[in-house]
Amino acid sequence: MTRRDASRWHPAEYAFWALPIVAYFVFPDHLALLAQIAIAALFAVSLDLILGYAGIVSLGHAAFFGIGAYAAGLLAQAGWGDPVLGLACATLAAAVTGFATSFLVLRGADLTRLMVTLGVASMLYVLANKLTDITGGLDGLQGVEMKPIFGQFAFDLYGKTAYVYCTIILFVMFWIARRVVHSPFGLSLQGIRQNAVRMPALGTPVNARLVAVYTLGAAYAGIAGALLTQTTQFVSIDVFSFSRSAEVLLILVLGGIGSLYGGILGAVVFMTVHEYLSGIDPLYWQFWLGLLLIVVVLFARGGIMGTLRLASKVRA
Amino acid sequence: MTVLFDGIASGLLLFLISVGLSVTLGLMNFVNLAHGAFAMLGGYVCVVLLNRYGVPFLATLPIAMIVSALAGVVLERTLYRRLYGAPHLDQVLFSIGLVFMSISTANYFFGDHQQPLHLPPMLSGQFHVAGADIGAYRLFLIVVGLVLAGGLQWLVTGTKFGASLRAAVDNPRIARGLGIDVDRVFVVTFALGSALAALGGALGIEMLGLDPEFPITYIVYFLIVVAVGGSGNIKGSLIASLILGICDVEGKYYVPQIGAFVIYLVMVVTLIFRPQGLFGRMAAK
Amino acid sequence: MTYALQTRNLFKRFGGFLATNDVTLNVAEGARHALIGPNGAGKTTLINLLTGFLEPTSGSVILKNEDVTRQPQHRRVKRGLARTFQINRLFADMTALQSVILAVNERRGIAGHWWRPVSAHGEAIDDAASLLSQLGLLEVAHVPTKDLPYGKQRLIEIALALAAQPSVLLLDEPAAGVPTGESRELFETIARLPREVTVLLIEHDMDLVFRFADRISVLVAGALLTEDVPDMIAADPRVREVYLGDAGHG
Known part of the structure; x- marks a missing residue:
């Protein structure tokens, strides 16, 4: 058996990344949805970094998504509508928030982490709700006007620019994340997830690693949030909501934890089904979503990626 | 004074609803985020019986409890038990799935509006005591809540079932070794917790409201009770519920700007400095 | 003394x-x-x-x-100062080689490097491989730890400590x-x-x-x-x- 170096790109991966280009031509009427898929995928990748690789469970990952969304929105509202500048500031704001709150998730079992992250996101929700003057409260942040990207590409009504913009950002961020998880740092995160007690005895500063990855995951989520603001030119308070945190967890679990691609596949399936079912009736959607979640937890713990891997093993 | 009274009443409601969650977590180490769905079920049973079939309010309460207890037993036997010992993340995802299904089911049958509740005349009046206005219903809630809290405390500390329960919470493995049927203790506890949640849900319509989003709206409150009270700790849950109820009501009344914020902050700080809860036992490990 | x-x-x-x-x-x-x-x-x-x-x-x-x-x-x-544990504390899903690389990376001070892949740090891999060969673990270098017999797992436990030199x-x-x-x-x-x-x-x-x-x-x-x-x-x-x-x- 020859061993493949997992950090090298597999042919299937090239094929996978050709799909967004194909999609652009095949579904010209659905580019807005496709852009939303790319955003959800990036958000799921951000959670995968902290949950799938470092093993930190979170019920409040929307906190960073929301910080990014508001940062980009407020900046554009104040007249700095350059999208790339917005992304940079949103990333920074989310990273700082992530760094500051990372110290809360260092200690404690899963349950403590779940509740602490939930608590942090809830606090931000309440803050956004109360600071009506700044955030617009429940009405959302109005008057977000985006300038053309690099002064060249204006956001158009069909969502062409938005789609290309989101997909490129997704790809670049995915590529960076892929490097990170295959690096020695990524390996040590997996070590922490698999046996956090052993790691200090190897000389690993576990807390420093966790702070680093939590900050990185937060920055990623902030980018996803900023993209949502920039493509919809609006910020709703539910960027901080419990449902959003639960949804991204679900997308990741549906796709498969700990492979980066799982989050992307999960987002594609989730958003497509969402669009289709909520087109019929929003109520059905939530029902089937709940059922799907239960089925995945009980019968298909690996999600889509796990099932694919199993299938390829059976064939081999 | 009136506000304090309201706070105590709302605290006792939270206690009724959350105590089952606390015990489930302490006993089976199961994070059941769907616990609020049982409270919602109780609420809807109460409303339907009252508004559609004219059953008296007080008579709807035991029926709501029985229906919810049955639902609890069925779900526990068919689904929950499969995830005992599973990672907390799985349990959380599973119970969020249940929450979503319960929300959409409630929405399907009852619509997304708040359910109206017409209290019987004898519970809707007000007293004037020592210069304060005290709602008859609040008084009723407090009496019921305290009686049940006392009853539960007796059940847990004064009966054989309670002894088995405490042993099982302390150490399920040793309890099994002592011949305690931990599975059965758990079904009964789960049913009881569901029934109490249903009672809380029904009694709480007037104060907490009832719509399909109920299980999500109050999820954080239930978790706070558990986090602050210490899982599996009835007295802790009671004290935590009362503090939470009073702070919540007073906070919304006096400092509406930051009331809810303070509550979340208290939860996070508690978890960081005393992960086993303010009133929890020191963790054995 | x-x-x-x-x-x-x-x-x-x-x-x-x-x-x-x-x-x-x-x-x-x-x-x-x-x-x-x-x-x-x-x-x-x-x-x-x-x-x-x-x-x-x-x-x-x-x-x-x-x-x-x-x-x-x-x-x-x-x-x-390195140690082994009385009861194995290993990385169940990692191979023997990956586990030891993890420890070697830590000693070489490169475990925090986040850009170049693990496979590009050749010296660390060589260190890990030579340690595995000393302990007779080279044949099972690519087997996930959880699939190895207890005796081999015990050797990985020792290898992890020795990797710290x-x-x-x-x-x-x-x-x-x-x-x-x-x-x-x-x-x-x-x-x-x-x-x-x-x-x-x-x-x-x-x-x-x-x-x-x-x-x-x-x-x-x-x-x-x-x-x-x-x-x-x-x-x-x-x-x-x-x-x-x-x-x-x-």
């Missing part, structure tokens, strides 16, 4: 239980020092205090003339659960360590202890009973009474 590892009046209390009672231990540089004592004497607790896995109630731990009592585990590892190595019953033939190999590997490496060993097999150690400390009920060369320990009636006699070791 220079000491690699010392404790001064070390105490550790768990609630009402005194697990470590006024232990002042001196392990000479380059020593093959064994720590013996009946079950429950507090040997593992002492190791945990030395490595920083536990914090002492009072007293101090001195590593190469430096007080490390307040230092976290990973700092002590960086200063050359420690100057002081603490071995907590390294041969526990290893078949006899393999345990001899295991001790040969340990015996081949350079003389500069100081070894503190907890072991129940008295044959191995007396063959391997040049110094023995006896721990009873959390306190040091005596410390001497193996012959004197073997002749000491108190040791026979509290340990060798009633524990049934010959």
